Amino acid sequence: MHAIVKLSGAAVAALLLAGTAMAAEYEVGQKNKAFTVKELTVKVGDTVHFTNQDDFFHNVFSLSDLKTFDLGSYPKGEFKSVTFDKAGKVEVECAIHPSMMMTINVEE
């Protein structure tokens, strides 16, 4: 089941530009110094938008073997996206607030 609750205007624009017709889009929020979901299962090729919903800056990064990325830091209302291209498990964290962690399971 997809975790998208709502996409902001900006997120919808991104969705339209996203390409791959079959791929799904998910939104994971960063709210009250936590990711809005602890665990998310997606398929290879799917994209996750990480949206900052707090009044301060957040970061999103992963140093997982499967997928390494660093989305930098961005303020409330903005989002950045990652497309998962290999199957496996990806640990996602916020570098600024180390208690913020979630897992993305990427399935074939």
Added chain:
Amino acid sequence: MRNRTGAARIHALAGVMVLVAAAGVARGETGLVFEAGHPSLQHWLLPERPPYPEDNEPTPERVALGKMLFFDPRLSSDGNMSCASCHNPMFGWSDGLPTARGHKSMVLGRASPTVINTAYNTIQMWDGRKKDLEDQAIGPMEASVEMNTDFDRLFRFLNNNQGYSEAFARAYPGEGINKRTLAKAIASYERTIISNDSPFDRWIRGDASAMTEQQVRGFRIFVDPDKGNCAICHSAPNFTDNGFHNLGLASDGGESADPGRYAIKPVKILKGAFKTPTLRDVALTAPYFHDGSARTLMEVVEHYVKGGVVRERVSPNIRPLNLTAREKQDLVAFMEALTTRHEPVTLPELPLR
């Protein structure tokens, strides 16, 4: 002052206005009402007891043993440095130095953080390399530049010392004398070093006379995103977000700058980032910042008003502030309201044999 900010906020609220007309106080963007005891402020009160791991409930026996160990210089290789050498209750459980002095009085790179309220932290050390107090307590003993402890010798000493072997047996029956029980005992004592009854706490609980008008003004500035914006990182209830930020300190420039959290987690924004310290009892723990570069709370405020000095990697939460001289003084006065009047610390009698 109150009317001006109140009016500006009502304007900004655009439809979400909640006016407490009788008191003449507006609920600002922060949703807070700045009245002693107001329900909107209760999240600033700390839980009465700090959390502790399941296998280390702080019993009186554990706390008493931890206190002996905390003040015992025989834990260090030269027998002259205890935990209290750098975490001294006479200096707000820090050392009053810009950066710590270690083994053979070596000058270390970072300031000694206070022990006060570390029990509430979800991560320990300036760079977060230790996860809890048990994990942290053993660190300075293991560090060759700090206490440089010879553990074989220390455990022989503790096992052969009647006072200690009995105290360990009472505190941790059947668990022995080892790094784990040593760390658990010290952590148990540290969980008693708490600041939660400051004028600020009493005001939050409803005592309107606990803070001065100036301190209440300072609190408003502290939380106002358009003014001090301090609570963005020094957040409720322990005045820390347990997060890591680059403050743009002068020492952050150049190749030799301390990497801070980046050495533990190599993510770009963590270069020169350090953990947000609590501000509880902050008036007791000068000098300030991880490099001890600010001598007074006013110097700290001036740093933030400038928005930092070396801005290359500064946290985006930090930007120049528009504060009047009076507002800066109000902020300092507020931080001075965060000091708990502590019971005098009594020193343990250490077992000689």
